[in-house]
Amino acid sequence: MLRLPVKKLKQGMILAQSIFNQRGASYLVKGQPITKGYIKQLEKVGIPTVTVTTSDPDFQLLPPDDIVAEETRANAIKHVYHAFQTTEQDGHLDVDMMEDVAEKIIFDLIDRKANLVQLTDIRLHDTYTFGHSVNVAILSSMLGMLCHYTKKDLQILTLGALLHDLGKIAIPEEILTKNTGLTDEEFAVIKAHPLRGAQRIHEMENMLPHTALLSAIASEHHEHIDGSGYPRGLKDEEIHRYAKIVAIADV
Ligand SMILES: [Fe+2]
Ligand SMILES: [Fe+2]
Numbered sequence: 001m002l003r004l005p006v007k008k009l010k011q012g013m014i015l016a017q018s019i020f021n022q023r024g025a026s027y028l029v030k031g032q033p034i035t036k037g038y039i040k041q042l043e044k045v046g047i048p049t050v051t052v053t054t055s056d057p058d059f060q061l062l063p064p065d066d067i068v069a070e071e072t073r074a075n076a077i078k079h080v081y082h083a084f085q086t087t088e089q090d091g092h093l094d095v096d097m098m099e100d101v102a103e104k105i106i107f108d109l110i111d112r113k114a115n116l117v118q119l120t121d122i123r124l125h126d127t128y129t130f131g132h133s134v135n136v137a138i139l140s141s142m143l144g145m146l147c148h149y150t151k152k153d154l155q156i157l158t159l160g161a162l163l164h165d166l167g168k169i170a171i172p173e174e175i176l177t178k179n180t181g182l183t184d185e186e187f188a189v190i191k192a193h194p195l196r197g198a199q200r201i202h203e204m205e206n207m208l209p210h211t212a213l214l215s216a217i218a219s220e221h222h223e224h225i226d227g228s229g230y231p232r233g234l235k236d237e238e239i240h241r242y243a244k245i246v247a248i249a250d251v
Contacts, residue, residue: 003051006042009034013052018070020131023081030070046177068108068138076101076134080162084130084169087200095208102158105134106141106151129168129176137161139249147245156210160217161246167197167218191230194219216240221247 004013011034018030019042027045028038034052042050066073079094079101086092140161144154168176171193175186182190198219205211220243223229225236229247239247 002053003049005049006039006047009039009042009050009052011036011039016051016053017066018074019047019050020074020077023078023130025074025078030066067112067142068105072104072108073134073138076105076137076162077130080133081130083163084166087166087204088169091200091203093204093208095204098159098162099155102137102141102155102162105138105158106154109138109141109145129165133162133165136164136246136249140246143245143249156213157217157242157245159210160214160242161249163197163201163214164218164221164246164250165193165197166200167193167195170196191222194222195231213240213242217243217246219243221250223247 013034015028015030015032015034019027021027028042032038068076079097083093083098086094137158141154141158144157149157171189175182175189178186198215201208201211201215201218208214217240219231220234220239223232223234223239223243224247225239225244227233227235
């Protein structure tokens with residue numbers, strides 16, 4: 001399996017991981033041979049890299065199983081998308097559904113005996129916030145397992161990771177997707193997302209358990225242990241351990 005920039009794709013390579021759109025629907029399905037048309041399409045929608053296998057005997061690559069089931073990932077993206085929309089619209093979150101999503105991720109990781117070698121495959125930039133949130137949740141959950149977290153801790157950590165960028169929903173799309181240098185004002189808008197997300201989570205206090213922990217993850221996931229992060233420049237022990245894990249998983 002190879003992760004290649006879209007520019008380097010060649011016809012006849014086989015897609016090794018499905019590509020999802022922001023609502024969790026498959027955009028291109030794993031196993032599909034790459035065509036010139038697909039390459040053009042991928043460039044057009046701004047997907048930077050894709051994972052492929054090739055029949056070239058020099059590589060002898062087999063498509064690996066994804067670290068969680070495709071259905072789990074697609075469902076998770078769909079529900080995170082929905083959750084971000086509803087919390088923005090009317091402050092409501094389907095808590096049971098989000099807990100199920102976290103649970104299913106943990107279950108798949110345990111069931112598939114995910115190993116650390118696969119970590120590199122999911123530390124990917126995802127074009128969309130929702131796919132990104134799911135990647136960060138999967139990776140956080142794996143890191144939590146390596147730290148021997150209890151099932152309950154894993155649940156909170158995974159849910160917190162799914163919601164860590166909740167505050168991004170309020171950032172205008174043109175700022176989020178801007179490739180060139182951001183102005184000071186635009187950067188200030190981006191820097192506001194951790195606290196905005198934490199605030200949204202606080203507002204759901206009566207429907208969402210463990211809001212203190214979940215909002216700590218949201219508010220502190222861009223802090224760095226040397227104090228160089230934002231928004232508060234917290235250091236070392238001032239940053240919650242769950243937020244540190246999500247920060248590692250957040251790329
Ligand atoms: Fe973030
Ligand atoms: Fe993030």
